[in-house]
Amino acid sequence: MTHASKDAADLSRRxxxxxxxxxxxxxxxxxxxxxxxxxxxxxxxxxxxxxxxxADDATPGVMTLFKDPGFNFNGLLALGAAGQGAGxxxxxxxxxNEINKAGASAQTYTATFKNLGDQLxxxxxxxxxxxxxxxxxxxxxSQYYGQALFFVLGSDDPGGEERLYxxxxxxxxxxxxxxxxPPVMADVPYGRTPxxxxxxxxxxSGEQRPTVILTNGSDGQNVDMWTYGVQAALARGWNALVxxxxxxxxxxxxxxxxxxxxxxTVVTPLVDWLVARTDVDAGRIAxxxxxxxGDLAPRAAAFxxxxxxxxxxxxxxxxxxxxxxxIRKILTPDxxxxxxxxxxxxxxxxxxxxxxxxxxxxxxxxxxxxxxARDGKxxxxxxxxxxxxxxxxxxxxxxxxxxxxxxxxxxxxxFYPGQPRQMFDKLTSPKDYLKLTAATGAQLHCSxxxxxxxxxxxxxxxxxxLPGR
Numbered sequence: 364m365t366h367a368s369k370d371a372a373d374l375s376r377r378x379x380x381x382x383x384x385x386x387x388x389x390x391x392x393x394x395x396x397x398x399x400x401x402x403x404x405x406x407x408x409x410x411x412x413x414x415x416x417x418a419d420d421a422t423p424g425v426m427t428l429f430k431d432p433g434f435n436f437n438g439l440l441a442l443g444a445a446g447q448g449a450g451x452x453x454x455x456x457x458x459x460n461e462i463n464k465a466g467a468s469a470q471t472y473t474a475t476f477k478n479l480g481d482q483l484x485x486x487x488x489x490x491x492x493x494x495x496x497x498x499x500x501x502x503x504x505s506q507y508y509g510q511a512l513f514f515v516l517g518s519d520d521p522g523g524e525e526r527l528y529x530x531x532x533x534x535x536x537x538x539x540x541x542x543x544x545p546p547v548m549a550d551v552p553y554g555r556t557p558x559x560x561x562x563x564x565x566x567x568s569g570e571q572r573p574t575v576i577l578t579n580g581s582d583g584q585n586v587d588m589w590t591y592g593v594q595a596a597l598a599r600g601w602n603a604l605v606x607x608x609x610x611x612x613x614x615x616x617x618x619x620x621x622x623x624x625x626x627x628t629v630v631t632p633l634v635d636w637l638v639a640r641t642d643v644d645a646g647r648i649a650x651x652x653x654x655x656x657g658d659l660a661p662r663a664a665a666f667x668x669x670x671x672x673x674x675x676x677x678x679x680x681x682x683x684x685x686x687x688x689x690i691r692k693i694l695t696p697d698x699x700x701x702x703x704x705x706x707x708x709x710x711x712x713x714x715x716x717x718x719x720x721x722x723x724x725x726x727x728x729x730x731x732x733x734x735x736a737r738d739g740k741x742x743x744x745x746x747x748x749x750x751x752x753x754x755x756x757x758x759x760x761x762x763x764x765x766x767x768x769x770x771x772x773x774x775x776x777x778f779y780p781g782q783p784r785q786m787f788d789k790l791t792s793p794k795d796y797l798k799l800t801a802a803t804g805a806q807l808h809c810s811x812x813x814x815x816x817x818x819x820x821x822x823x824x825x826x827x828x829l830p831g832r
Contacts, residue, residue, distance in 0.1 A: 425807060428459045429467050433720075434514075439811040441476075441510055444590045446815045448499060449506045454479060458507075469517030469719060472510070477527065480507040484534055498541035502586065504534040509584035516726070516736045517719030524737050528616040535585045551606070551636045553629065556618045560633065561585065561605040564642060565597050573647035573829055574602040576633055576670075578663075579611055580654025581622070581682075581727050591653050591676075591809070595818035599826060602643060606633060608659075610727040619730045624754040630663035630670070638669065647671055647829040651821065654809055655682055657771075657779070658755055661786070665763040672828045674821050676809065678770040678786030679779050681756040683749075686724075694753070698746040705745035713741070728752055761789040769824045771817075772798040774806035795824065 428438040438459055444450035458475050465471040483504040486492050492500065508531030515524050539546050544567045550557035565572070577592040579585075588605040596603035607613045608629045610622030623629065630650065638645040649672040652660025658679035664670045683691065693709060695701045713721070722736035728751045732742035742748075768790055772783035787796040797820060799805035805813035 425804075425812060428456075429463065431467055434462075434467055434472055436807070436811060437510060437513055439807070440587075440809075441506055443810075443812045443814050444506055444586070447590045447594050449502055449586050449590045451503055454503065454507075469514040469716075470519050472514045473518040473520075473527075474511075476507045476510040477530075480504040480511065480530060480534065483507070484530075484537075494541055498538055501534045501537040501541070502589065505531050505538060505584065505586040508534060509586055512584070513582065513723075514719075516722045517716065521722075521739050522737045525616050528612075531584055531586075532613065546605075549636070551632050553609075553632055554620075556609075556614060556620050558629065558633065559607050559613050560636070562637075562640075563593050563597060563603045563605070565600055565602070569642050571642060571644045572600060572602050573649070573825075573831075574604060574637055574643050575649045575651060575825065576604045576606070576630065576637075578606075578608070578630075578650065578652040578656040578660045580652075580656045581610065582723070583611070583654060585612065587653065590814045591817060592651060592821070595822050599822055601822075601825075604633065604637065615727055615733070619733070621728050621730060621748075622751065622755070624662070624751070626659040626663040627666035630660075631667050634667060634669050645669070649674065649825050649829060651676060654778075655679060657783075657786075658682055658757055661761060661764060661768070662755075662757045664766060664768075665757070665760045668765065670766055672825055673764065673766055673768040674771070674824070675768065675783070675786060676771045676817070676821070677773060677776060677779055678783035680758045680761070680782050680786050680789075681753075682779075683753040683756065684782070685779050686752075693745060694749045698744075701746040701749070702744055706743055710741050725749075758789070761786060762791050764790060764792050767793040767795075767828045769795045769797065769821070769828075771820070772796065773808060773810060774798065774801045776808055778808045797824075 425435075425439060427435060428442070429435040438455065441450045441455045442452065445452045445455065458479055462471045462475050465475075483500040487496070508527060512524065512527045512531060515521060515527055536548075539548065539561055544564060546564070547560075547562040549560050549562070551560050552558075575592060575596050577588040579588055585605055585607075588603075593603045593605060608626070609615070609620040614620040634648060637643045637648060648670060650660050650664055650670045651674040652658070653676045657675040657677045658681075660673060661675050661678070664673040679685075693701060693704055695704070710718075718741055722732065722741065725742060725745075725748045726733035726736055728748035729742060729744065731744060732748055735742045770783050770787040770790070776783070783798075784796065787794060799810050799813070799817065799820065803813065803816060805816045810817045
């Protein structure tokens with residue numbers, strides 16, 4: 364016989380949703396602890412310095428594009444990407460103004476950025492786009508479709524999620540096809556569903572080069588890997604491999620494959636594919652993990668010895684601890700009990716914004732949750748995806764990592780506060796810890812306003828750690 368804990372059995376509207384009410388946008392931005400909240404990993408940094416206002420701003424320490432912190436964070440990502448060609452300052456700020464004028468919501472955000480992507484994928488008014496212009500516009504379009512995709516489940520057309528993903532994927536593939544040289548596009552075997560990969564090279568000389576495998580987080584798109592690694596790698600004479608793993612991109616949106624806690628089963632076939640190539644220096648293969656992949660990449664590196672260097676951006680030990688404690692309390696050992704609490708006590712009290720938040724956060728971990736969300740409904744099985752998220756904890760395997768590792772952290776890290784330093788302390792391999800700060804505008808999770816600084820730090824470290832032979 365099972366017994367509910369008192370905390371779980373007595374959940375109410377206010378206890379179950381503390382950290383969601385009024386903060387849904389922050390949670391939606393990356394599925395983790397809201398700014399100003401605390402987690403089991405410790406408090407959010409208490410700095411009060413701000414680039415444009417006080418710590419009472421929607422997003423402390425940065426410019427405010429939107430009052431809603433979720434829209435603001437994503438808007439900053441689009442704005443920051445302009446430095447890598449994956450956005451345009453004027454286009455992004457014009458879209459921001461349009462959204463605010465119409466009233467910022469998931470509907471206006473999604474529709475505005477989708478329309479911007481559509482415009483860029485059409486020929487310029489009065490002329491036929493040249494090949495290079497088409498290529499550059501396609502890269503920006505993939506950014507804007509990704510922006511729209513992020514909030515589509517809260518819009519008037521949640522069923523359009525897959526179509527919107529495919530629009531972004533088509534623009535990304537157009538950009539790749541028109542690049543010189545174009546990346547090698549292939550499918551790498553993985554279970555029943557192959558992994559799509561894009562292998563970028565500085566040239567087609569066939570020269571053996573160091574190579575970085577770029578791992579996305581739980582809700583990123585391929586264009587984010589361009590911003591956070593591909594362009595920087597090519598400029599330094601490195602190859603770069605972009606891929607969709609389970610729970611990401613094509614594997615989630617089309618093939619309906621959710622995250623796995625055994626990320627080494629994903630990375631190992633990628634390494635097999637790379638070492639079989641004559642233009643890859645098999646002794647200089649690095650692995651990076653952005654956002655939640657700061658958990659996935661270290662997990663893979665703990666079991667894949669052919670990785671020569673690892674970068675966690677930021678270091679993440681337990682993604683489940685990123686969710687507010689009030690949400691974590693819903694989970695009990697008993698599936699029926701958990702789902703009854705969820706369906707009977709929590710779901711009926713959710714606002715539309717809170718519901719959209721949870722739909723977005725849980726879809727990469729549950730196909731039924733994703734399909735329900737696309738149908739405008741809330742998922743009924745909380746227990747199964749919650750257990751999967753919980754199983755991503757790598758606290759006990761970090762000590763297995765042998766290769767040199769760089770752990771990044773950020774001022775005002777709003778999603779995994781405290782976890783990067785804890786990962787660093789647990790590492791027994793050669794290691795470095797670096798915090799990107801508000802002093803140079805590189806604060807917040809993944810430095811959304813400073814991806815160029817971010818890449819400079821990462822690739823300077825990689826080149827020093829894996830020097831040429």
